[in-house]
Amino acid sequence: MQVKVHRGTHQIGGSITEIKTANARLIIDIGEELPSLNKSELPFDIDGITKGTANCDGILVTHYHGDHVGMFEKVLPNIPIYMGATAKKILSIVQTAIQKIPNENKGNPELVATFKEFEAGKSFQIKDIKITPYCIDHSAFDAYMFLIEAEGKRILHTGDFRMHGARGRGMEKVFRTFAKNIDLLIIEGTMLSRMGEKAITEHELGQEAEKLLRENKNVIVLCSSTNIDTIAEFYHATAKLKKPFVICDDMQDEILKVVTATAKSSFYDFTKPKVYTYGKNEKLQKYMTDCGFCFIGRMNYSTQMAMETFKDNLLIYSMWKGYLDENHPAKDPRKIEWINKAKSNTRKMIDLHTSGHATAEQIKLVCEITKAKIVLPIHSEKPEMFRELGIQANIKVLQDGESLTI
Numbered sequence: 001m002q003v004k005v006h007r008g009t010h011q012i013g014g015s016i017t018e019i020k021t022a023n024a025r026l027i028i029d030i031g032e033e034l035p036s037l038n039k040s041e042l043p044f045d046i047d048g049i050t051k052g053t054a055n056c057d058g059i060l061v062t063h064y065h066g067d068h069v070g071m072f073e074k075v076l077p078n079i080p081i082y083m084g085a086t087a088k089k090i091l092s093i094v095q096t097a098i099q100k101i102p103n104e105n106k107g108n109p110e111l112v113a114t115f116k117e118f119e120a121g122k123s124f125q126i127k128d129i130k131i132t133p134y135c136i137d138h139s140a141f142d143a144y145m146f147l148i149e150a151e152g153k154r155i156l157h158t159g160d161f162r163m164h165g166a167r168g169r170g171m172e173k174v175f176r177t178f179a180k181n182i183d184l185l186i187i188e189g190t191m192l193s194r195m196g197e198k199a200i201t202e203h204e205l206g207q208e209a210e211k212l213l214r215e216n217k218n219v220i221v222l223c224s225s226t227n228i229d230t231i232a233e234f235y236h237a238t239a240k241l242k243k244p245f246v247i248c249d250d251m252q253d254e255i256l257k258v259v260t261a262t263a264k265s266s267f268y269d270f271t272k273p274k275v276y277t278y279g280k281n282e283k284l285q286k287y288m289t290d291c292g293f294c295f296i297g298r299m300n301y302s303t304q305m306a307m308e309t310f311k312d313n314l315l316i317y318s319m320w321k322g323y324l325d326e327n328h329p330a331k332d333p334r335k336i337e338w339i340n341k342a343k344s345n346t347r348k349m350i351d352l353h354t355s356g357h358a359t360a361e362q363i364k365l366v367c368e369i370t371k372a373k374i375v376l377p378i379h380s381e382k383p384e385m386f387r388e389l390g391i392q393a394n395i396k397v398l399q400d401g402e403s404l405t406i
Contacts, residue, residue: 032070
């Protein structure tokens with residue numbers, strides 16, 4: 001088998017990995033680069049995938065984050081794209097919301113609807129390649145890693161993963177049961193360039209959320225609409241205090257309904273107590289005024305209105321801090337501007353967030369469990385740091401576009 005990382009050997013996001021046998025060609029993830037990266041002025045294209053004559057038997061998507069699926073519209077017709085069923089529904093909701101933004105001319109839920117679906121633990125065949133998806137712990141709901149078997153070799157592609165989320169406790173068992181004796185481990189290394197960041201568990205985040213909700217009547221949380229674990233922790237903390245749990249718009253409501261309908265755990269049940277959608281509702285406004293609240297928002301108009309209406313609030317920023325760091329290459333000027341304006345309508349702002357990515361210790365553990373003969377880092381700004389983890393394997397650091405034969 002041949003493996004080529006078209007993009008993602010020395011950067012976070014924009015991941016595209018190819019696996020090729022004598023009979024089949026697969027792509028894992030078709031990600032767009034993060035907005036903050038210094039992109040080439042030339043469009044990024046791959047022969048047979050995004051330009052020329054279609055020459056690919058399938059594209060496997062690990063999860064719905066844009067840096068893993070954002071280039072799906074560029075894929076040539078008749079190349080099938082595969083995704084988890086719930087992840088596909090969430091991506092469709094987001095794409096529909098984007099489509100409704102005036103003058104943007106973006107969003108394509110119609111194309112998402114054509115994606116093929118796979119199920120966790122159920123193998124399927126594409127020509128001579130056997131693929132088994134396994135659900136993984138990540139900040140995206142319904143995220144997957146892939147076990148690829150062909151030509152007598154076993155490749156494990158982890159996608160983005162961690163072991164400190166709501167499903168984190170079960171991840172070691174998943175790896176030990178299904179991912180042993182791996183010839184090639186393709187593994188993310190996001191956190192190796194963020195070694196100073198402490199990754200608390202989502203449960204610890206929930207405990208701190210409950211404390212803050214007790215100490216502050218009105219709490220507004222800024223987080224990703226698809227970071228379901230964090231939203232669930234705030235939801236359960238709010239329920240314990242019998243405060244209203246309020247979300248910023250219909251898109252968020254649709255996402256939570258999909259999660260509730262498809263998840264097999266009460267942790268992801270957002271029906272009891274009720275979730276309220278913010279708007280021009282006098283009864284809800286009075287309820288929030290009388291009892292306080294937890295408001296899950298984004299950097300949008302609805303959240304801005306809530307902040308202006310309830311100025312005596314604690315603002316919790318639950319996203320990666322690098323976006324707000326003026327000196328960081330991944331800074332997001334739009335977020336910085338929005339936050340600076342928001343501070344005038346809030347009493348205090350604090351950070352409460354945990355990473356969606358594996359720590360150095362978790363990365364080392366997975367390498368040891370899989371007993372991988374070769375470890376190929378991707379999704380990392382510092383892949384060379386894998387060599388400092390004490391892993392007993394051949395650490396192969398590639399450049400974008402370079403091939404590896406196993």
